[in-house]
Amino acid sequence: MADRQANPLIDHDTWAGRLFGGTDGIWYTACEIRDVIEPATGERLTQVGLARAADVARAAQAAAAAQPAWAALAPRERAAILRRAAAALERDLEPAARYIARETGGILAKAQLEVAEAATQLHIAASLPLQPHGLVLPSVAGRLSYARRVPHGVVGVISPFNFPLILAMRSVAPALATGNAVVLKPDPQTPVSGGFLIARAFEEAGLPPGVLQVLPGDAEAGAAVVEAPEVRMIAFTGSTAAGRKVGELAGRLLKKVSLELGGKNTLIVLDDADLDIAASNAAFGAFFHQGQICMATGRIVAHRKIAAELTRRLVDKANTLPVGDPASGTVALGPLINARQLQNVDAIVRASIEAGAVLEAGGTHERLFYQPTVLSNVQPGMRAFDEEIFGPVAAITPFDSDDEAIALANRTEYGLSCAVIGASVQRASAIGERLKCGLLHINGQTVADECVNPFGGRGDSGNGSSMGGPADFDEYTQWQWVTVKEAAERTPF
Template sequence: MTITKQLLIGGKDVPALSGRTTKDFNPYSGEVYATVAAAGPEDVKRAVDAADAAFEEWAALSPFARRAIFLRSADLLETRGEQVGHLMAQESGGTRPWAHFNVALAANILREVAAATTAPRGEVLSAEAEGVLGLAIREPLGVVAAFAPWNAPLILGVRAVAAPLAAGNTVVAKASEDAPIACGLLVADVLREAGLPDGVLNVITNDPAEAAQTAEALIADERVRAVNFTGSTTVGRKIGEQAGRLLKPAVLELGGKNSVIVLDDADLEHAVDAACFSAFMNAGQICMSADRILVHESLAAEFTRRFTAKAASLQAGDPSRPDTVIGPLISRHAAQRVAGLVHDAVGKGAKVLLGGTADGALYPATVLAEVPEDADLYREESFGPVCVIEAFGTDQRAIDRANDTENGLACGIITENATHGLVVARRIRSGVVHINDQSVADEPQAPFGGVKASGYGRFGGRWGIEAFSSARWVTLATQRAHYPF
């Protein structure tokens, strides 16, 4: 039976004014899973109307009251593990372990922003004049446009709205066309049930062919004061350009071309397990996934043998099966894109050690070696279960290869020598680096984000609150000043 979902505007589930709908497909079966409302510009305006109307009262609400809503929503979300597992398998091809990880981390993001709402905010400043108290007070911005992606739908759906809401803003969230329920409507349902007032969070869904014009209409509304986007670098550039022209601050978390570096003092078994997780979790559809495994030449042969054998054992197929590790990519088109990158690399001299053939939206674990610099895969993010193994002889060579990308999101360095690892880590140009761990890790209290073409701004803890608030200078004179005339 096909599910039907409406827009969420002003606390009510409403159809698009045009009455139009769009289809939400199951990537594994190719069948229609749900039908959702297809918003037009007039619906975007309605959603911003509702958010703008709700802003003053929400911003004035006690931080302790806001905190209680976020804490209740975290508890409620944790009760929905089975629902999320089914939803993610059907809507985005996520496996059960990935779905349950989404639930756990998303709940912790809500708890972290709950804590941040009542944390000290602002500073007491030194003042030049006698008898003056200076304050830097952080205040909400207004209506925030939030873009929620499909690949980690619950984590990133919650992250799209949690910090802006905690800072006292209201939000209009544009859910991904590929997972509109999991990354948008479900998140809103949980927050509504937890007591979020009407209009504070509004969710719009749209036809894939109208994604660009929907985003443009949302950002262009003069009442939208900031933008929060997680997605590809290509789309992020366009979002950032429009926000910049309109002088609206934007937090952009974009793509990665990430490496795991296995140093000569690494534990080989740990290195294989860590790199395999980094490359193939969620079929490589994570912004922090490892595209490159850089291995010291003294370990390279044995690492490659063990890594390829482990990757070959990973079951690919139906995401609803408990033994499936690699589910489908988000669409057949996505699988064909990955296949094209591999085909191009092989045509230019790369060697396939494992995998390399698409089956519908399924793409098995694939390992390549000797990928030349003129191959598209050398530069482009694979965003699929494909990784390249490359040997290096010196730390400098590994650092150079890890940094040879326009992106700079995450890196993992596997070593048993923390000092050695830290020396290498300090020279990696990325927003996140993990020593003696792989590249895919996220904790809600830590500053998360990239450098270079991986975006700017930070999520997590106080950094998220600061990203969606502004510092206002306020002075209080306790005695009258002397003026020269």
């Protein structure tokens, strides 16, 4: 253990061309190697192994073989391993954050938050093994009847590129804590932030071999995770389109699946709102991490009395927020993750302008750096109103009445996050009660998560399940009913 603790978590030589896990819990050479490209520079950041379907199948078998002993480990010992993994992240917070900033294109403050929140997720999960695991149920005299929570066995985790560490850890940590083994497939664009950094932390913490398998891969590997017969639950975070495929496949195989998908999230700004505060919230929700967040403020629905002034203040912010290489530590926005995403953002902006939206700021880019963009007069039917943009675009739609604001916010198949800002909490809350979303913030903005809260959406934003906080025990275990009698008795047959 001492030798492992002396090694930094960020170690390119450890994962170069490799995958993690197998039956021995080691780093092993992959058949395929892929470069990881730094979005800000276009240069190679590192090299990793890329998993194929056969690699996933072997990993799932190894995880299933290791899981019973892990589940049988004393709860305090499982909790201690999770705490040691958290300590490793806390110790290496700064180098890990610098690497995440480079791999994801996010600013350094966002990367530091990721590492700190991932450590918090581990600490929260470490409490799960020590919680009550069941209930004693009423029954007839002479029979003990109880319900207990038991692990699924092997949980498959498929995680995205935008917040790769915390969006993987939020499933990995509670799944392990409740006695499951885990097969983790991070996005191949962020394989270290969303995968190998987690493997390194648990390796140092002394996690038994085989319990965690980490295999970056493309769609083929993701499908293999879902299809592996040993994997009994899938925790997927990603786009709605990909989530539909995962859900359909898991449904055919009768597997539990938790889908956390996209969003077209609305911030409603009432006519009595403080406009400086409202503009600050709207800018953060729309522009933070270049808008590449499922909770990003995709619509700013503003009362017509204040819409023009709110737009002006948002334009001021968009024109002054610095954009550049996040590794420099001096910017507010970094690059989009890849050229395909940039082209999609630009196409939505252009199509909306052609349909009548007004370009107030931005709308330009250099390489993968898309300028913070403000569109006014965005109406239903325009792509900027209807579609998840996943880029730094503030789309402003005016309204005249509270009923109209509610109708505009609910005019979507998504249902993740909504927020209302106004001077009257009673009025804002009354509006909030009528919004169809899984996350609701009164006098806040749409981008928020505190680890201890259940997190999940409705409709095209997910299948109604939640991850985090009080939801974790239900997600990563299933109920088993047990009855015990001193001796078997005759039945009427």
